[in-house]
Amino acid sequence: MSPRLPARLSARVAVLALAATVVVFAATELLPGDAGDTRDAGRATEEEIAARRVELGLDRPAPVRYLLWLGGLLTGDPGRSLITGRPVAEILGERLPATTALVAVSLLLATLLTALALLLAHLRGGRGGSIAAGLAAVPQPAWAAVLGGLLAGLLGWVPPVSLLPPGGSAWSSPQALVLPALTLALPSAAYATGLLQGVLVDTLRRPHVVDAERRGLSPLAVLWRHVVPFLWVPALRVGALLAGGITAGTALVETIFGYPGIGGLLVSAVAVRDIPVVQAAALPPILVLLAGVLVADLVAARSGAGAGDGTGAADEGFRPRTPDPIGGVR
């Protein structure tokens, strides 16, 4: 590994993050009207609207507004809500813990389920991939409906609406997390299993794995000592995808189950066209995805360093194809 590689990988992710902010900003700029008349729709005179536009800085050209917004973002001040006038940072800050808890629990659950599913598929001779892919295709609203209807409606095990007590955190009322976390984790696990199943099958065909099997090692020993080391990098790449996807999925799940997080905030801000809140609340999934990509890239670069030590096992040509969230298959 060249010593400059980590810096290069970080720079790539930074450029991607910057580009993502441009995409988000540009997407909210498509509106033919602008935020000047959002707050007092129809009630204000032409002059008042013009004054409001100057007050909000909307009379300046879009590139200038983008740079101002980006500068505010970097200094922790992404503007104020057009509806309530409260600072966006404050609104996001009070909802961040709930979403963090939900994403963390869902990601953990999805990881465990994926590991379990891959183990089962391996022990059953590499089958079950199409079931995982089929489950992954099922849209998340259908998962939410079936899980909600089953666990809350028919069985009554968990509350149908995942409200948190005022001032209470998600950890103090874990039953509120059950439905949102399951809805996020189950399709994610199916998706990850589908992606990693192929990598697993490829790895199992490698000469050293076949040799180990011939030597009479038990399937679990082969798996742990000779297969799992090859799966770290692909698993991290898929993990980055999952983390980004789960964070993006909070928008749907939090809205359906009434869980008070940033995803639900994004949806309600979109509905009332509260642009500053939309712009800021859209960023967490992007940042989580890119942070995951960076971690996976750095680990891949480190393990690539093993290629020079003569073992040859980590040599590029020997590595299984691994899905890369941004760059396709490496």
Added chain:
Amino acid sequence: MTGPAPAGIRYVSTRADTGAGLPPGPRPRRRRGTLPRRLLAPLAAVTLLTLVGLGPLLAPHPPDRTVGPPWASPDGSTPLGTDALGRDVLSRVLAGGTGLLSLALVAALAAVLLGTAAGLWSGWAGGGAARRVAWVGDLLLAVPAPVLALVLATALSGASAVVTASVMAGAPLTARVVADEVAVLRRGGWVRAAVERGERAPAVLLREILPALRGLATADAGLRLVTALQLAAALSVLGLGPQPPAPDWALMLREGLPGTALNPAALLAPALALALCAWVLGAASRSAGRTGGAR
């Protein structure tokens, strides 16, 4: 919000196992995947799409008319019971997929066409042009499709947001697979022969390379379709798509949730219809990928 990442970034590598340089002629028949089994998923997909398209005509009641008490259990005239407003669930399920699926079809088609065009061009041109196309694709992929669709929905209607997000997040993936495959195919003897004959690049791409991409493009279109369906369902369930009283599977999910204990069919029927469509389309896509030559 839609699927696990949903909206997944799925990618099928082709270079390793297409047999670089082979013409796309008849391939050795594989032992598994004999004809009936191979056609199972595509046939199911076609049947299902036809059923969804004809569904509104088959509905026994108008989907927005009250025909009984709210949340009635299934009986003779309403085989799946009624919903919160006493409307027939079966009629609403039959009528509720047309809008979702036609939106998903349009969105997927737009993504595949644009992606294929970009992939053909960058795979053929190679070098700097290919790197630039790949770089633009990377930039677009950094924003997860559901987030993109939501942000776009501030300015656009739900349907336009689904189409735009599906193109921005899907076309780069299509372009990448297609470009990889074109880069391999252009070294094939029959392509070089066409170039030597003096055919111009567009003609070679259309007549010699595009037919060889058939399987790959079909498989890819299936993936784009599933992703677009997930996006459309998500926006619709969030209230950014069709508005009540429109029959729409995703809207029905939200409307059916409060009455689960009274008439579970009002929730489960649209959920299963949506799930079945996505499953079958995904399976058909994988089947096209396996049999179409491009893994």
